[in-house]
Amino acid sequence: MKYIIAVIQPDRLPDVLQRLTDVEVHLVTVSNVVGRGRQKGIAEVYRSHREAGNLLRKVKLEIAVNEGFVKPTVDAIIAGARTGQIGDGKIFILDLPECIRIRTGETGNVAIG
Amino acid sequence: MSLLRRLRPGWRTGALAVLLLACAAPALFAQDAAAPARVDSGDTAWVLVGAALVMLMTPGLAFFYGGLVRRKNMLSVLMQCLIILSIVSIQWFLFGYSLAFGPDVKGIIGSLDWAGLRGVGGAPDPLGYAPTVPHEAFMMFQMMFAVITPALIIGAFAERMKFSSFCLFSLLWATLVYDPVAHWVWGAGGFLRARGALDFAGGTVVHINAGMSALAAALVLGKRQGYPGDMSPPHNLPFAVLGAALLWFGWFGFNAGSALGAGALAASAFTVTHLAAATAGLTWAALDWLKHRKPTTLGMITGAVAGLVAITPASGFVNPFGAFFIGIGAGLFPWLAVTYIKTRFGYDDSLDAFGVHGIGGMWGALATGIWATKAVNAAGANGLLYGNPHQLWVQVEAVVVTCAFAFVGSLILFKVVGALLGLRVTEHEERVGLDLTQHREAAYTQIE
Numbered sequence: 001m002k003y004i005i006a007v008i009q010p011d012r013l014p015d016v017l018q019r020l021t022d023v024e025v026h027l028v029t030v031s032n033v034v035g036r037g038r039q040k041g042i043a044e045v046y047r048s049h050r051e052a053g054n055l056l057r058k059v060k061l062e063i064a065v066n067e068g069f070v071k072p073t074v075d076a077i078i079a080g081a082r083t084g085q086i087g088d089g090k091i092f093i094l095d096l097p098e099c100i101r102i103r104t105g106e107t108g109n110v111a112i113g
Numbered sequence: 114m115s116l117l118r119r120l121r122p123g124w125r126t127g128a129l130a131v132l133l134l135a136c137a138a139p140a141l142f143a144q145d146a147a148a149p150a151r152v153d154s155g156d157t158a159w160v161l162v163g164a165a166l167v168m169l170m171t172p173g174l175a176f177f178y179g180g181l182v183r184r185k186n187m188l189s190v191l192m193q194c195l196i197i198l199s200i201v202s203i204q205w206f207l208f209g210y211s212l213a214f215g216p217d218v219k220g221i222i223g224s225l226d227w228a229g230l231r232g233v234g235g236a237p238d239p240l241g242y243a244p245t246v247p248h249e250a251f252m253m254f255q256m257m258f259a260v261i262t263p264a265l266i267i268g269a270f271a272e273r274m275k276f277s278s279f280c281l282f283s284l285l286w287a288t289l290v291y292d293p294v295a296h297w298v299w300g301a302g303g304f305l306r307a308r309g310a311l312d313f314a315g316g317t318v319v320h321i322n323a324g325m326s327a328l329a330a331a332l333v334l335g336k337r338q339g340y341p342g343d344m345s346p347p348h349n350l351p352f353a354v355l356g357a358a359l360l361w362f363g364w365f366g367f368n369a370g371s372a373l374g375a376g377a378l379a380a381s382a383f384t385v386t387h388l389a390a391a392t393a394g395l396t397w398a399a400l401d402w403l404k405h406r407k408p409t410t411l412g413m414i415t416g417a418v419a420g421l422v423a424i425t426p427a428s429g430f431v432n433p434f435g436a437f438f439i440g441i442g443a444g445l446f447p448w449l450a451v452t453y454i455k456t457r458f459g460y461d462d463s464l465d466a467f468g469v470h471g472i473g474g475m476w477g478a479l480a481t482g483i484w485a486t487k488a489v490n491a492a493g494a495n496g497l498l499y500g501n502p503h504q505l506w507v508q509v510e511a512v513v514v515t516c517a518f519a520f521v522g523s524l525i526l527f528k529v530v531g532a533l534l535g536l537r538v539t540e541h542e543e544r545v546g547l548d549l550t551q552h553r554e555a556a557y558t559q560i561e
Contacts, residue, residue: 044346045405047415047465048452051346 001096002070006061008081008089013059016080023072029062066109153245156374160246160254163370166363167257171198171264173359178268180353181464183345185546186272187556197264201287205256212292217302222293240301243373262319263287268466269327270334273543276551278534290522294322310511314371316426316477317515324471325516326523333527334536336461338543357414361390364421368428381489382428385436392437393420396444419447419469423477430493435484447472475512482508
């Protein structure tokens with residue numbers, strides 16, 4: 001089992017969710033986050049005062065998948081989120097030792113889907 | 114001379130208006146003259162509605178300011194504005210109204226004859242402030258001005274002043290700065306009024322007064338931690354827009370209500386108030402567009418408020434063209450002040466109370482001396498452009514006196530309150546935010 005974390009541009013979220021649906025990955029947790037990367041922050045202007053380096057708004061997706069779904073999931077995220085511009089985001093893949101469905105108590109691979 | 118705002122040329126019949134003006138003008142200078150007119154229901158209705166409109170400006174200001182601070186200080190700003198509504202209303206009832214408008218003592222202050230609203234009832238006031246409305250209605254209308262004026266200063270010391278010190282300062286300021294200046298400019302026998310200064314609805318009394326006190330506050334309290342480098346942007350601009358919209362709405366009561374009657378002068382003040390706000394909002398947005406390549410929302414609403422500030426003293430004396438030019442200046446001068454002066458000198462006037470109300474108020478007071486015309490208000494005066502340069506000089510005098518008194522008076526009050534209670538919260542409290550440390554509340558929950 002793998003735990004996939006993707007940080008993407010907020011405006012790409014609908015595309016990414018559609019691509020994930022297309023490969024039958026339905027379970028995803030989405031959060032609004034702020035952060036910065038190579039793109040740095042953004043300068044905003046309030047009454048002529050430039051406030052540089054404000055953290056950028058991003059969207060974070062968290063998806064737990066069985067091994068066979070790792071590549072389709074990653075491909076779907078890239079297909080939906082990639083524009084070629086700096087700031088498209090990143091994907092992190094972590095090993096996931098356990099997963100438990102609260103309602104039934106099932107564990108492991110059957111609990112993920 | 115600002116008593117002239119009390120007179121209304123637009124009665125139901127022109128003849129009656131002329132007669133009233135002729136009779137009332139000399140009587141207004143006589144301290145003990147009986148009010149010549151009886152209560153008029155239309156006038157009374159408008160003044161009462163005007164009082165309610167001006168009351169709404171204080172919550173409006175709370176949201177205007179609240180939207181501009183950081184999340185952790187949202188409630189502290191709302192609370193400061195709203196508690197002033199309580200404190201100054203009670204002060205006004207107990208002695209404030211009498212100090213400002215009561216029978217004159219040597220041109221400087223009102224006596225305590227009307228303390229506790231003694232004799233302030235259903236008949237028009239005996240000094241001729243508002244000859245056609247109950248004294249009580251006039252008193253309530255003026256109360257709302259006394260409330261919002263100290264609230265304007267909050268913009269300069271937001272996010273760092275101790276609540277207890279703030280309460281004491283506001284009470285002292287209302288009593289020792291606002292009430293005297295209101296008496297000088299508006300009170301029967303007040304010395305600036307006697308010299309002919311024009312201030313229809315409070316350019317000097319409200320805006321210059323609060324604006325200069327705000328500058329004193331910014332200088333005495335010092336900068337917020339992290340200013341100017343590490344400040345977060347305004348936490349909720351939609352609230353600021355809502356607040357500015359409520360201010361704009363309430364300002365019709367502030368300015369048109371200052372006609373103290375439901376007639377032609379009120380309609381004229383209503384018109385020029387709106388035009389100046391519209392022009393200044395557009396001007397500020399255009400300046401942002403030129404300098405920063407985008408027209409900002411905050412800039413547009415700030416400009417509109419600056420336009421309302423600037424038209425305030427002029428609103429009973431200028432025509433729509435005057436309002437248009439006053440609006441352009443109101444967009445330009447405060448914009449220059451917050452863009453260049455504040456940056457250059459580095460003081461932390463956090464929400465630009467000085468930049469908008471001080472600079473905008475000065476511009477408005479001087480502009481009144483330029484564009485005032487008797488064609489709008491026969492009881493007013495002509496300004497520079499209508500052949501009377503002397504009026505501009507009178508306005509300069511009123512501006513200088515008010516600036517000096519408000520600045521020095523506020524400096525002293527801040528020093529006194531600072532010595533008694535301290536002015537600033539601790540560094541830790543400032544980091545955590547005033548909502549939690551001063552009020553044990555949070556504006557927004559993080560989790561349902």
